[in-house]
Amino acid sequence: MLIAVAAKDGALTDFENADVFELYQIENDQQSFFKQVTANVKGIGALAGFLKTVSADVLIAKSITPAAKAVLDMVRIMPVQGDIDSAEAAVSALLTGRLKPMTCQEHADCSNCGKHDGGHCGRH
Numbered sequence: 001m002l003i004a005v006a007a008k009d010g011a012l013t014d015f016e017n018a019d020v021f022e023l024y025q026i027e028n029d030q031q032s033f034f035k036q037v038t039a040n041v042k043g044i045g046a047l048a049g050f051l052k053t054v055s056a057d058v059l060i061a062k063s064i065t066p067a068a069k070a071v072l073d074m075v076r077i078m079p080v081q082g083d084i085d086s087a088e089a090a091v092s093a094l095l096t097g098r099l100k101p102m103t104c105q106e107h108a109d110c111s112n113c114g115k116h117d118g119g120h121c122g123r124h
Contacts, residue, residue, distance in 0.1 A: 001025075001026040001057045001058065002023060002024070002025055002026070002034070002054070002055050002056050002057050002058070003023070003024045003026060003031075003056070003057065003058045003059075003060060003091055003094065004021045004022070004023055004051050004054065004056035004058065004059050004060070004077075005021060005022045005023075005024065005059075005060045005061070005087040005090055005091060006018035006020075006021055006059065006060070006061035006062070007020060007021065007022045007086075007087035008020055010022075010086050010087055010088070011085070011086060011087070012060070012061060012062040012082070012083070012084055012085075012086070012087060012090055013061065013062055014061060014062050014063045014064075015044070015047065015059065015061035015062075015063065015064045015065075015068050015079075016044055016047075016063075016065060016068060018039065018047065018061065019038060019039055019040075020036060020037070020038050020039070021036070021037050021039065021051070021054075021056075022035075022036050022087045023035050023036070023037060023054065023056070024087075024088075024091045026091075026095065029095060031088075031091050031092065031095060033088070037054060039051075044065075044067060044068040044071050045071055047068075048068075048071045048072050048074075048075045048077065049075065051072075051075070051077055052075045052077065056077055057077065057078065058077065058078045058079075058080060058094070058101075059072060059077050059078070059079050059080065060080045060081075060082065060084075060087070060090045060091065060094060060099070061079075061080075061081060062081070062082070062083055063081060064079045064081045064102065069102055078101050079101065079102045080094055080099055080100070080101050080102065081102055082099045084099065
């Protein structure tokens with residue numbers, strides 16, 4: 001699994017304003033810093049497309065708007081929002097269950113979000 005973290009100087013940033021992402025490769029529930037990439041694009045659609053080209057499965061950001069979540073859902077990237085001190089700490093929090101994927105807005109009772117099909121519930 002490849003996790004992209006919207007981060008600048010190691011600190012989480014808002015997805016919509018991100019231009020730098022730290023990529024973490026996860027193997028056997030262990031994280032390893034993969035690389036830092038710069039997105040030379042603006043707008044949520046272009047940023048989501050950029051993340052898809054680097055093969056991101058998950059995006060962690062300080063904040064993700066409902067519109068951005070909808071776009072990430074369309075390109076099948078699991079959105080995770082959290083105000084964690086650092087990119088590395090956010091990845092660790094996700095892997096240990098302290099940080100959870102955003103749930104479906106269409107159905108708040110969705111118990112399958114984040115469990116199937118790359119983080120999507122499959123009901124929309």
